[in-house]
Amino acid sequence: MTLLESVVDYVSGFGSGELPADVLRHARRQLLDTLGCAVYGYSGDASRAAREAVAAMEAPGRATVIGDSGPTLPMLACVANGVAIRMTEYNDTFVGAQGPLHPSEVIPVALAMGEHAGATGAEILEAIVLGYELNARWANSLTLIEHGFHHTSAGIFVVPAVAGRLLGLDRQQLANAIAISCSYGLTTDAMHRGGLSMMRNLAYPLTANTGILAALLAQQGYTGPADALDGEAGLIAQTGNDPGALKAAFEDRSYLIGRVIIKEFVCSTISQSAVSAALRISREQELRPDDIESVRIRTFHRAWEVGGEPARRFPENKESADHSMYYVVAVGLIDGEVGPGQFRPERIAASDVRELIPRISIEWDRSLDGLWPYKVPSIVEITSREGRTHSLRLDSPPGHPDNPMSEEALRSKFHRLVSEVMDPAREQAIVDAVATLDTMPNASALMRLLCFA
Structure with missing residues (x-):
């Protein structure tokens, strides 16, 4: 079995049984934390610029831009919402054996593609868990920094799989989506050295554009190279990594979402x-x-x-x-x-x-x-x-999995992030909607609450 086949096997079979209650609890915690970051980040300069660029394209769609009421294409919603989340430097982190990344950057993808595909709340929550697990396996298996690439490059691998699941792609379509996306779009580490710019906030959203488009193309029969991952000129070889490490990671069916750090402080x-x-x-x-x-x-x-x-x-x-x-x-x-x-x-x-x-x-x-x-x-x-x-x-700061943030502290963090732009009733309604997302027929009720501007 090739590496791509192993990944497709994992993705297509994900959630075939009911996800454990504790895994879903972690997913709801990460979603609430991330939405708090998105709401707070809405007012930032980088977020404003991203939203205005999206609005200027005048591209109607089904995906919500958090804070606004006008829906747009899922790729563009991921730009606006992804920048709002990342610019805060308050979103979560998974530190893998090969380095850290921010798995919450996949949440805008799950929300936007969930809206686009008309997915149920349970399917969206499952997609969030899948995104976290894929990000974590990448971080445990692959290192890019020695070759001048940044960890946000994980998005070209993670996003087509998450988007593809929500679109209902079959195994061959999933393989093509991942192959198309992984043939293009590594992020250079130049954007993370020296004095930082707004580009830091945009890196993963741009990989999301690549991954979503790849999934939509694959849905229509577009094909990608079968050796895009582990071929001689594929992603793994060209970044100096061992395909066996990533393949082994997908043979492990344990859940890693519980090892995510929820930040106590706004900093790296x-x-x-x-x-x-x-x-x-x-x-x-x-x-x-x-x-x-x-x-x-x-x-x-x-x-x-x-x-x-x-x-x-x-x-x-x-x-x-x-x-x-x-x-x-x-x-x-x-x-x-x-x-x-x-x-x-x-x-x-x-x-x-x-x-x-x-x-x-x-x-x-x-x-x-x-x-x-x-x-x-x-x-x-x-x-x-x-x-x-x-x-x-x-050694283990507040919010580290060995020193986890309490439910009360998480709720307090969410309040600090959203209280300046919404009243207590809307704030509580969002908390309740996140807590019951897996019982909802779709994400509409939650996303309407996030249109506060």
Whole structure:
């Protein structure tokens, strides 16, 4: 059996039996968290630009743009909704053996294609679980960064499968959809280095365009190369990976959605432990910013490399700020929180944060490297002007599967994200709709509630 056949076998047989209750519970949690990010992200500059570009195309369809009332084509809805979700840097993360990715980026696909195909709520929830499982298996099996490609490239593999399931494609059509999509569209890692731009938010939505179009083409009989994945010139070989690793991942029928990190703080996953530890020290020792002489952060290589990159020491925009360990620790120590409000342009440029950042150092601690990716270790030492040093090590930040976010905390996070744009009645109605999605004949009731502008 070829790799493509193994993937098709997994996708076509997915959910043939009833999904476990705990798996569906996790899917509803991830959906609520992601919708909160989408609602909050609606007002951001990147989101506004994406919506206006979509509106300018004047392309009517069946898929909802969250916040707006005019439906559009599913590919375009994925652009608008995907950017709104990703620009927050508050959406979830799966850290696989080969690196991290954000599986919630497939949720706009499940919603848009569910609306397009007239799928039931249960079918949409199942598609969300499938998307998470495919993303997780990619992250456990393939690494692209050494060859200059970004993890959002997973979308060209995941999206055609999810879209194809919702369209009801047969095995041959699914194979063609995946083959077409995987023949085109890897994302280069240039967009994730140095000072970051809005492109970070658009990368997965663009792969969604490729994947959805591939599924729609396959539905009409369009064919793709059978060796697109594991052929000599296929995706796996051209990115220096082993097709056997991905094939083995699809022989494992366990569910990985429960290993997803739901973020407590608005920042990159690799900075979550450092922020949490710094805030705990500050609160427990009642330290004010003026009391702090220095902050020393020791962390694993990937966190030091990304969060401590010199170009992000004094960030100029949100995309760089939420990936700057210097900034998120500094603003957290001053404000006592690292939430959406800490990334307004005036806050990023504020003098108090820029005065504290030079007192923060970030070091690579090789002894912590072995814990990543299954843990997110950081050691924070804060020395006061009185000469006292307070230290705290944290391996599993709040929201990590080994330190999971409670239902109450998740509900509170959702409230913080949506309360500025909707009244309590609509907010509660969305919570209730997510909780009962698998009993609904379609997604219409939920999507209508998300048209709040």
